[in-house]
Amino acid sequence: MTILITGANRGIGAALLAHYRHGGTAAFGTARRPEGDLLPLDVTQPDSAKELARRLNGLPLDLLVCNAGVYADKGQELEAGYAAPLWAKSFAVNVTGVFLSIQALLPNLLAAKGKVAIISSGMASDARAPGGSYIYRASKAAALNLGRNLAVDLKPEGIAVGIYHPGWVKTDMGGPQAEISTREAVTGLAARFNALSLDTTGCFESYDGSTLPF
Numbered sequence: 001m002t003i004l005i006t007g008a009n010r011g012i013g014a015a016l017l018a019h020y021r022h023g024g025t026a027a028f029g030t031a032r033r034p035e036g037d038l039l040p041l042d043v044t045q046p047d048s049a050k051e052l053a054r055r056l057n058g059l060p061l062d063l064l065v066c067n068a069g070v071y072a073d074k075g076q077e078l079e080a081g082y083a084a085p086l087w088a089k090s091f092a093v094n095v096t097g098v099f100l101s102i103q104a105l106l107p108n109l110l111a112a113k114g115k116v117a118i119i120s121s122g123m124a125s126d127a128r129a130p131g132g133s134y135i136y137r138a139s140k141a142a143a144l145n146l147g148r149n150l151a152v153d154l155k156p157e158g159i160a161v162g163i164y165h166p167g168w169v170k171t172d173m174g175g176p177q178a179e180i181s182t183r184e185a186v187t188g189l190a191a192r193f194n195a196l197s198l199d200t201t202g203c204f205e206s207y208d209g210s211t212l213p214f
Contacts, residue, residue: 002112003027004061006043006101007068009035011171012119012189015182016065019190030068043068043097049104056105060112063193064105066098067119071173073135087135094139099146113158117193118147122165122206127213144204144214151202160201164192167207180207 003020007013008029020027030041030052039055042048070093072086098118102109109116122128124140144163151161166189168179188207196203204212 001025001062002060003063003065004030004056004105005065005067006030006041006097009033009038011173012166012169012182012185013065013067015186016067016189019186032068041068041101043101044092046100046104049100053104053108056108058111059108060114061105061108062112062114063117064102064109064114065117065119065193066101068097068101069094069119069140069173071133071136073133074173076133076135078132078134082134090135090139091142094136095142095146098143102150109159110157115193115196116147116150116154116159116161117189117196118143118161118163119166119189120144120147120163120204122212124163124165125204125213148202148204148214155198155201158198160196160198162192162196162200162202163204164189165204165206165212 003025005013005017008017009031017027017029029038031038032042034040039052041052070090072090073082076082102116120143121140123137124144147161147163154161166185168174169185170176170181185207192205204214206212
């Protein structure tokens with residue numbers, strides 16, 4: 001089994017990479033500014049995604065985890081915050097970056113009849129709208145919509161697509177007040193990825209296996 005995880009230099013991405021490698025899985029990670037054996041990938045740049053595909057040289061991918069993401073509007077105030085550049089940056093990473101990664105690596109996924117896991121958020125759900133974090137919520141809702149539509153188009157090709165909420169995790173993004181550890185999130189996510197199939201493609205699930213409202 002071969003796995004590639006975007007945004008694997010910190011947080012959930014780094015923990016997922018360590019989890020799979022610890023279990024003996026051939027796992028690759030990417031970062032915009034890679035260190036160690038991470039592969040270079042700026043998910044906002046089409047040429048960067050194409051270069052990653054060239055580096056992989058047709059390697060079949062059993063699982064692509066689109067994890068790279070930003071929460072650029074954390075703590076912003078409605079009256080004076082949420083500047084236009086924050087919207088552009090967030091959608092470039094959280095939405096366009098997901099699409100460009102999948103598009104560039106589609107031949108690798110097709111070679112293995114692999115799976116795609118998109119890390120979205122429970123904040124993407126229309127049923128969960130307590131206000132605030134407008135940019136992050138909107139971008140993650142767009143990533144959810146993207147994943148649902150990709151699931152339809154890729155199902156005939158044998159590729160399943162799942163969209164996942166990792167939980168409120170104690171990372172730099174989630175903060176120390178978050179509810180769960182990275183270990184708990186990663187263990188749950190790995191189980192969800194393993195269970196993903198063509199029968200469940202298009203699912204929107206939490207790390208704990210619960211189904212989330214769209």
